[in-house]
Amino acid sequence: xxxxxxxxxxxxxxxxxxxxxxxxxxxxxxxxxxxxxxxxxxxxxxxxxxxxxxxxxxxxxxxxxxxxxxxxxxxxxxxxxxxxxxxxxxxxxxxxxxxxxxxxxxxxxxxxxxxxxxxxxxxxxxxxxxxxxxxxxxxxxxxxxxxxxxxxxxxxxxxxxxxxxxxxxxxxxxxxxxxxxxxxxxxxxxxxxxxxxxxxxxxxxxxxxxxxxxxxxxxxxxxxxxxxxxxxxxxxxxxxxxxxxxxxxxxxxxxxxxxxxxxxxxxxxxxxxxxxxxxxxxxxxxxxxxxxxxxxxxxxxxxxxxxxxxxxxxxxxxxxxxxxxxxxxxxxxxxxxxxxxxxxxxxxxxxxxxxxxxxxxxxxxxxxxxxxxxxxxxxxxxxxxxxxxxxx
Numbered sequence: 509x510x511x512x513x514x515x516x517x518x519x520x521x522x523x524x525x526x527x528x529x530x531x532x533x534x535x536x537x538x539x540x541x542x543x544x545x546x547x548x549x550x551x552x553x554x555x556x557x558x559x560x561x562x563x564x565x566x567x568x569x570x571x572x573x574x575x576x577x578x579x580x581x582x583x584x585x586x587x588x589x590x591x592x593x594x595x596x597x598x599x600x601x602x603x604x605x606x607x608x609x610x611x612x613x614x615x616x617x618x619x620x621x622x623x624x625x626x627x628x629x630x631x632x633x634x635x636x637x638x639x640x641x642x643x644x645x646x647x648x649x650x651x652x653x654x655x656x657x658x659x660x661x662x663x664x665x666x667x668x669x670x671x672x673x674x675x676x677x678x679x680x681x682x683x684x685x686x687x688x689x690x691x692x693x694x695x696x697x698x699x700x701x702x703x704x705x706x707x708x709x710x711x712x713x714x715x716x717x718x719x720x721x722x723x724x725x726x727x728x729x730x731x732x733x734x735x736x737x738x739x740x741x742x743x744x745x746x747x748x749x750x751x752x753x754x755x756x757x758x759x760x761x762x763x764x765x766x767x768x769x770x771x772x773x774x775x776x777x778x779x780x781x782x783x784x785x786x787x788x789x790x791x792x793x794x795x796x797x798x799x800x801x802x803x804x805x806x807x808x809x810x811x812x813x814x815x816x817x818x819x820x821x822x823x824x825x826x827x828x829x830x831x832x833x834x835x836x837x838x839x840x841x842x843x844x845x846x847x848x849x850x851x852x853x854x855x856x857x858x859x860x861x862x863x864x865x866x867x868x869x870x871x872x873x874x875x876x877x878x879x880x881x882x883x884x885x886x887x888x889x890x891x892x893x894x895x896x897x898x899x900x
Contacts, residue, residue: 779827811825
């Protein structure tokens with residue numbers, strides 16, 4: 509996070525009382541509290557406003573920064589500092605309201621003796637998680653020590669929230685959102701109810717990996733002990749597959765399997781989305797399933813969505829094609845994820861899945877696909893008909 513003391517814009521009308529503020533932009537790290545204290549020692553920031561534009565970061569760093577802000581009697585706000593042209597050789601700026609305060613930034617915002625969030629600004633929250641396992645949390649491994657670490661930090665967050673005069677609803681809401689779901693945008697009513705705004709002015713832990721059952725194209729299922737991407741072989745054809753919990757604000761409502769297999773050689777991969785959702789309601793009929801990689805959306809066709817064989821179960825199947833080059837982007841060693849979004853009559857889901865294990869699997873799949881003879885149009889029709897007829 510970078511700090512700058514800024515002064516209001518070009519208008520002569522504000523002189524000699526032009527507003528000043530401290531611009532705070534970027535990620536919060538363990539060094540941020542020390543950096544801010546060093547910054548504050550050489551500038552008169554007591555009682556001024558800290559204007560935040562941040563995607564969050566370190567839990568302990570944010571709590572220490574927040575306590576320093578409160579100690580200095582500062583106000584807080586969400587905003588983006590915009591540089592203006594020089595006026596008589598002086599640097600000037602203005603505050604734009606369309607800024608973001610994400611994750612631990614919300615707790616720094618809570619530290620102000622007065623707190624302001626413009627209507628155009630966005631405050632978003634989610635669970636704390638072990639930072640080195642956030643990219644693919646369900647594929648990672650966790651120890652008892654990891655659990656103790658996160659529980660300790662949750663306790664510190666609860667104490668801090670009360671200390672700053674916030675409502676415990678803030679922490680409760682944040683802890684509902686696992687790292688594979690999009691961050692939760694807080695409404696104006698929630699910002700007021702959680703005491704994040706005042707007056708009238710408008711990484712960390714998951715349970716151990718569970719036993720997962722993965723689909724085979726002939727309807728059988730293979731049980732594995734992990735949730736990373738794996739390769740399976742069926743009738744001489746290879747598949748890359750992954751099981752993932754289906755959640756809405758952390759509440760598990762079912763699970764889904766995502767499977768990629770050979771499509772047209774060198775061009776695309778076939779993808780199947782199989783979902784089991786608890787509830788068995790008509791409102792759970794899927795109308796849309798979209799897969800996104802690197803900002804590119806690939807709609808999948810919902811071919812079936814109906815009550816399942818078990819009590820209070822609802823099963824859905826969607827299919828599509830993903831360009832090989834797009835999947836290759838996902839398989840790259842750099843931190844990548846794909847997003848699966850579904851829509852039904854009365855709710856939507858959005859799940860982010862990391863790429864743990866997919867690079868090795870993709871190489872195997874590519875080799876297998878190149879070794880397979882091309883599928884004739886009649887064979888393709890037969891395969892599609894067989895797949896749609898398989899038990900679910």
